[in-house]
Amino acid sequence: xxxxxxxxxxxxxxxxxxxxxxxxxxxxxxxxxxxxxxxxxxxxxxxxxxxxxxxxxxxxxxxxxxxxxxxxxxxxxxxxxxxxxxxxxxxxxxxxxxxxxxxx
Numbered sequence: 065x066x067x068x069x070x071x072x073x074x075x076x077x078x079x080x081x082x083x084x085x086x087x088x089x090x091x092x093x094x095x096x097x098x099x100x101x102x103x104x105x106x107x108x109x110x111x112x113x114x115x116x117x118x119x120x121x122x123x124x125x126x127x128x129x130x131x132x133x134x135x136x137x138x139x140x141x142x143x144x145x146x147x148x149x150x151x152x153x154x155x156x157x158x159x160x161x162x163x164x165x166x167x168x
Contacts, residue, residue, distance in 0.1 A: 068087050068090050068091055068094075069090075069091060069094050071087075072091045072120060072124065073120060075120075075123070075124070075127075076119060076120035076123060077119070077120075077123060078123060078127070079123055079126055079127070079136070080127075081127055081130070082127050082128075082130050082131035082160075083124055083127040083128050083131055084131060084160060085128070085131070085157070085158075085159065085160060088124065088128045088156065089157075091124065095117055095121070098113065099113055099114060099117075122139075125139055125152075125156065126139055128156055129155060129156070131160045131161065132155055132156075132158050132159070132160060132161055133160075133161030134155065138152070138155060139152070141155075
């Protein structure tokens with residue numbers, strides 16, 4: 065599980081490729097735990113971490129959207145008020161395109 069996290073930082077600016085559902089959610093949970101731990105120590109440190117993680121998280125979302133078989137432009141659905149964030153969440157928790165093909 066911990067081997068996925070360094071890859072998150074090394075692929076911070078990589079827009080091509082894919083990331084599996086388990087890898088995506090593992091990294092999300094790890095980022096939440098790290099941010100929470102840092103906020104207990106210092107809110108300034110947690111804020112710096114939050115800012116530092118924005119771009120890598122954005123590129124990771126693009127790779128996850130591609131893994132579901134959709135175009136990366138679906139990231140902009142989150143700009144639609146209220147329903148957009150829920151729709152993006154639905155896309156992110158969905159199965160990979162490979163899993164969908166194997167079901168048929």
